[in-house]
Amino acid sequence: MGQEPRRLPRAGAARLSGLHHLLDQLSRLQDLHAGGFDPDLHRAADGAQAHAGRPDRSGRADASPHGRASRSQCRSHLHAGVRRRQCAGGHCRRDRRSGAGDAVRHGRGAGTHPVRGHRVRRPRLLAGRLHRLAGDRPDTDLRGGAERFAGERVRSARSVGGPLGAHRHLERHHRPGGADRALPAAGDHPDRTPHGPDGDARDMSAKTISTSTIAERSVGDGLRFYGIWLAGIAVLIVLPLIFSSGGSLTSFSLIGIAIVFALSYNILLGQTGLLSFGHAVHYGLGGFAACHMMNAVVSHGWPIPLPFIPLFGGLGGLAFAIIIGWVMTKRAGTVFSMISLGIAELVASSSLILRSVFGGESGISTDRTALPKILGLSFGPQLQVYYLIAFWLVISAIAMYALTRTPLGRISNAVRDNPERVQFIGYDPHVVRYIAFCFAGFFAGVAGGLAAINFEIANAAYLGAIQSGLVLFSTFIGGVAFFFGPILGAILVTYLQLGLTSVTGVWQLYFGIIFIGIVMLSPGGIAGLIMMHRPLVRAKTLPTVIPSYLLAAVPTLALACGVILTIESIARTHSGQGSPINLFGVAFSPASPVTWASAAILVAGGFFVARLSWRRVGEAWDRAATVARDRGYLA
Structure with a gap:
């Protein structure tokens, strides 16, 4: 706390008048805590240094750095409130030097000067350049000449019960760039050890994870990930070989279509948080677009084989999503749900009026075997249709999973959780919802195109509320929080639909009971129960x-x-x-x-x-x- 009497030249007599009267003036007692000194006074503070008015003397109460004229300085609490990033070596030519409250904490690295960088300030000596003490002070020492440099030792304030002139060794170090030490060197009175990690920081010294262990885990996760996909593809290939009856192949085809439809709906509900009551509109329009395209290929003789028809169904669903999506996605929550319900009823009622487009009550029929063959396949047998649906199921599932791993998928999750915060980081939630809505419409159209190929017809039932309700049940019962949840839900709901319709006439009532039970007892769905x-x-x-x-x-x-x-x-x-x-x-x-x-x-x-x-x-x-x-x- 000032110069030590009888140790340095031009030191005044010690007297109590050197104490500050206000506690918030503690920051002027330079390097108190930062140097590891005891914060309590046990004797009188030293007096002012002779010729304290000179700007290169640290004995002056308000010494100014870099040799400028002295002036009144900011209070410590004001400085801490404005410049919280004050650290060792980072003055930026400010007036007030770091004090007791600016000590390096939690092992923070010593900062570098924003102008000098890692270079040493010129000591203004003719013979060479003298490096400053690489000590545990977070600030530069303004004492000049012999007062600044003391060989391998520097004098420090005394600790409780210790001598005033206790020496503290500061080991020389030569780090790249001349960075200061992050922590004080141990001496006669080393600093206190921390009680534990700060905040939620992990104790990395308790357990060391080697690089090889991390690499092994990464390889294992990759093998597990690709193994699941390969196992699913193998099941799709082997399944019709085990269950080869016509009814089984039809059921498997319907399950594949339902999976694509449910995954497309999960882009809205699970990824973006949009509850839609009219998702069947894109499904139905995709089916009608596929039927019209197949009839056009037959009538005009276009060389477009059947495996490409689902792509046109997806384009039909995408086109309608582009047209109505911008208005629908302006608001989320209840507003979006009500608008989707109104659009669904509007399109469903229009299907009975616009006969040239929707074919009225009978719908639009087509013949898939009339299209050009590819690899000798006519797609007349149900087995060939099943493998076509399985092929598009794999392609669509991989594409939708990849979409969830893109920045668009991540920002869609952010819009689902907190759209206000998304706005503050520079994204427009409306645009994000609109893009997700378009992707969902495209894949729903692909599912509708597959349904049109399977049944060779598209009618008003594709656009109805029952179809929208089934996809909602499939997605929510399976679990919207996991990618495989809609897959499980589609399998269960399709199986129950095929099984219950032939047994009872109130199968929809059972669906409602199951849905209520899942919502009340397991909001995470079947996938949530499994992951628990x-x-x-x-x-x-x-x-x-x-x-x-x-x-x-x-x-x-x-x-x-x-x-x-x-x-x-x-x-x-x-x-x-x-x-x-x-x-x-x-x-x-x-x-x-x-x-x-x-x-x-x-x-x-x-x-x-x-x-x-x-x-x-x-x-x-x-x-x-x-x-x-x-x-x-x-x-």
């Missing part, structure tokens, strides 16, 4: 949860049987059908009191027992999750 168990699998604690799952499955299945029995009894009684209800090989008469009593017992008993058993599942899950968290697999 990933930490347990990695921590090897999943086997501890499986027994509780099996116990809870029995009353849950009983509850489901009671609900199905009740719904079918009511539906068949009101419709006048007296056919028995076949449930797991047991026939129930809709008019029998035994049927109603059985349904009531199954519903009531299954509900209460399932509620108790699922509590046990929750307890088992908590125990398994605790172990996984302790092992570092669950946050």
